[in-house]
Every structure is written in structure tokens, then in C-alpha cells.
Amino acid sequence: MITFFNKFRIGLLSMYVLLGILISSVSSCSKDELEIQNDFPFEVKVMPIPKEIANGNTVEIRLTIQPTGNYNxxxxxxxxxxFDGQGTLQYNxxxxxxxxxxxPLQAKQFRLYYTSNSTVSQSFDVWISDNFGNERQLSFEFNSSN
Incomplete structure (x- = not known):
């Protein structure tokens, strides 16, 4: 026959076992296992632009950075x-x-303005990067027009 005292000891022992399991499961989760992702690769979308540009003219290039996630x-x-021709590139x-x-870029959606200073074809690359080392290259080519 199980007395009240034995029932109390079994209940107390069960509580200690459950408490031990709980503590060991919580302590097995280390800070290193908890990962918060803040490094998101991105794509850069470019609206269509003219294929030709005359010396002294300016072309607007609309760009949008589209990351795969959001980290403020x-x-x-x-x-x-x-690397070919001459011109200037500027923001606003x-x-x-x-x-x-x-x-530094102030927004994910922005416009660049390329002004031709050349009577020959022009080519240049734009590199967009982030503070996590992700980088995208965009190549632009303009034929000269009169």
C-alpha cells in the first residue's frame, strides 16, 4: 500500500526529473545556434534606356535594388x-x-544621369554593393548618334 508520504516523494521526484529535462534542453541552446539573418543578396532592375546618345545629351537611367529579404x-x-568614350555619371x-x-546610395529606387562628352560609342560599368559584400555589375553601352 502506498502511503501519502510515498505519493508525495514520487510526485516530487517526477517534478525534479521534469525540471532537469527542461533545464538541460534550455541550456543546450547556445547563443551561437541562434541566427538572425541580416545578409540578403539583391538584384538590380533597370528600366529600358536608349541605345544611342549624341554628344552633349543626357540619358536618365532608372534603377531599383530588390533584396531577397529586408534588413533595415x-x-x-x-x-x-x-572604359570606352567619355561622359559623366551623376545622381540627380x-x-x-x-x-x-x-x-553611398540613399534609397533603393533612384535615377542616374549619364551625359555624353564623346562622338564615339561609350561603355561603362556600374557596380552596386552592400555593406555585407554582395555586389552586382551593370554594363551600359551607347552608340554615338548625330
């Missing part, structure tokens, strides 16, 4: 390099960008 502290940057009415310099 992601910062995007732009740099460019022109700011000073023209210098080739290979890194410029």
Missing part, C-alpha cells in the same frame, strides 16, 4: 568605371561621380 541596416553603395543634381570612387 543594409547600406548600398555605387561605383562606376568608364549632385556633382558627377568620379570613376572607381564609392558613393
Amino acid at each position: 541596416n543594409t547600406q548600398y553603395y555605387l561605383r562606376y568605371f568608364q 543634381d549632385t556633382s558627377p561621380y568620379l570613376p572607381n570612387d564609392l558613393y
Whole structure:
């Protein structure tokens, strides 16, 4: 026959076993196993642009950065390099960008303006990167028009 005291001991022992299991399962989760993703690859979409440009004319290039996820502290940057022809690239009415310099972007949707300073075909690459090392290259080519 099980007395009240034995029932109490069995209940107390069961509670200690459950408590032990709970503590071991909680302590087995380390801080290193908890991952919060803040590095999201991205794509850059470009609206259609003309294939030709005349010397002295300006072309508007509309771009949108589309990340695969959302992390508020992601910062995007732009740099460019022109390898054929001559021209200037700038954001709105700011000073023209210098080739290979890194410029922070203030928004994921923005417009660049390329002004031709050449009577020959022109080619340049724009690189968009983020503060996690993700990077996308965009190539632009314009034939000269009169």
C-alpha cells in the first residue's frame, strides 16, 4: 500500500526529473545556434534606356535594388568605371561621380544621369554593393548618334 508520504516523494521526484529535462534542453541552446539573418543578396532592375546618345545629351537611367529579404541596416553603395568614350555619371543634381570612387546610395529606387562628352560609342560599368559584400555589375553601352 502506498502511503501519502510515498505519493508525495514520487510526485516530487517526477517534478525534479521534469525540471532537469527542461533545464538541460534550455541550456543546450547556445547563443551561437541562434541566427538572425541580416545578409540578403539583391538584384538590380533597370528600366529600358536608349541605345544611342549624341554628344552633349543626357540619358536618365532608372534603377531599383530588390533584396531577397529586408534588413533595415543594409547600406548600398555605387561605383562606376568608364572604359570606352567619355561622359559623366551623376545622381540627380549632385556633382558627377568620379570613376572607381564609392558613393553611398540613399534609397533603393533612384535615377542616374549619364551625359555624353564623346562622338564615339561609350561603355561603362556600374557596380552596386552592400555593406555585407554582395555586389552586382551593370554594363551600359551607347552608340554615338548625330
